[in-house]
Structures are given as structure tokens and as C-alpha cells.
Amino acid sequence: MKSKAITYYEVGTARSDRGTGWELVNRERLQADGGGISPVTAWPDGRHVLPHGPWRLPEYLEPPHFVFDRSLARGPRDFDMRDGFFLISSKMKTVLEELAPGDCDFRPCVTKFRNGDEAPELWIGTITKAFPEAVDLEQSNVTVSRFGQYLFPSLQPPKITFKPEIVRQSHVFRLVESWLMIFCDEQFRARCKADDITGISFSKITR
Known part of the structure; x- marks a missing residue:
């Protein structure tokens, strides 16, 4: 008996007419060369060579620091993306850890609202399985x-x-x-x- 075909989807972010309402404020301090959140060398072992690749998080010098503006959005969502990486809530992190154990990398972030109030706990993350x-x-x-x-x-x-x-x-x-x-x-x-x-x-x- 032929097995049922699996349905697949491309994962993305839901659009918002008001924008994301968040900003990475320490981009230039995350890596020694000011490279932001992306790896300095996307393919350190050669183009398309595993296990390394541009989907792996660098070793940041300090945690990514995100500031949220309530006037642009209601606050952090469970899932956002920037430069190929996730900005996710603890709830989304739990989903990834349960359905893709060992296939992700996460780092805690510093989060604040524009007025200085504490924002919800968020993580920068990535799918490393390729x-x-x-x-x-x-x-x-x-x-x-x-x-x-x-x-x-x-x-x-x-x-x-x-x-x-x-x-x-x-x-x-x-x-x-x-x-x-x-x-x-x-x-x-x-x-x-x-x-x-x-x-x-x-x-x-x-x-």
C-alpha cells in the first residue's frame, strides 16, 4: 500500500501593516567586525559544505538587544524573522525543541520597550538542520x-x-x-x- 504523501510548507512571517515595531540596537557590538547577527564567514568550510553554514548562530560578544515600540505594534509576537534567523517567544521555542530536538540553536536576548519597561523574554534562534x-x-x-x-x-x-x-x-x-x-x-x-x-x-x- 502506497503511503500518503506528506504536505510541506514554506515558513514565513505574517505581514503587519504597522510593521514589526522592533529594532536591534547593538548590531555593531555583537561581533568583533560589527557584522551584526549573521555569521562573519557564511561557509567556513567551503561553499555548500556541511555541517557549517550561514544558518548557524555566531558566538556573540554580548546578547542581542531588541527594543520594541508600542506605537508601531502591540508588542513582540511569538515568531519573527530577520536575516534568516528567528526572534521567538518561549512558547515558540518549546514547539521547536519538541518537534525538532537537536536541530535548532537558541540564544537569549535582552528585550526592552522604548520607554525602558521590561519586554517579554525572547530568543534568537535558527534551524541548523539542512x-x-x-x-x-x-x-x-x-x-x-x-x-x-x-x-x-x-x-x-x-x-x-x-x-x-x-x-x-x-x-x-x-x-x-x-x-x-x-x-x-x-x-x-x-x-x-x-x-x-x-x-x-x-x-x-x-x-
């Missing part, structure tokens, strides 16, 4: 650039079929050839819905 050559190119509308990057169509919705022998039972993951994008299965999406996770969005990629 698969190479995990897309079935014959069953997907994805092409590969001469640099080895996946190229997705701009005038039609993406159709991506993953190779089950590579992705296996992973609930949330990245692709080496498209490192900024994050993908998840229906179980991860359902859990976020059940826990009323705010700020997260899901775009279906399997047809």
Missing part, C-alpha cells in the same frame, strides 16, 4: 543555477517535491542550496496552529 540535494528536480518546478543554488519560479507558485529518503521524518528544516528558506511539514504547522503561535505564516509548496 539537507543537500533534497529536492526531486523532475517533480518540481525548480532549477539549479551554475553556482549550485536552487532557483524558484517568479511568475507561478513553487511546486517542490522532496526526496523522502533524504528529508525522512523531519518536521522543520532548510535546504543547503536555498539556505534562507525554511520548510516544515503538516505536523509542525498544526502544532503552531494549536498553540496559537502569533506572527508565523505557512505557504503550501506541495501540489
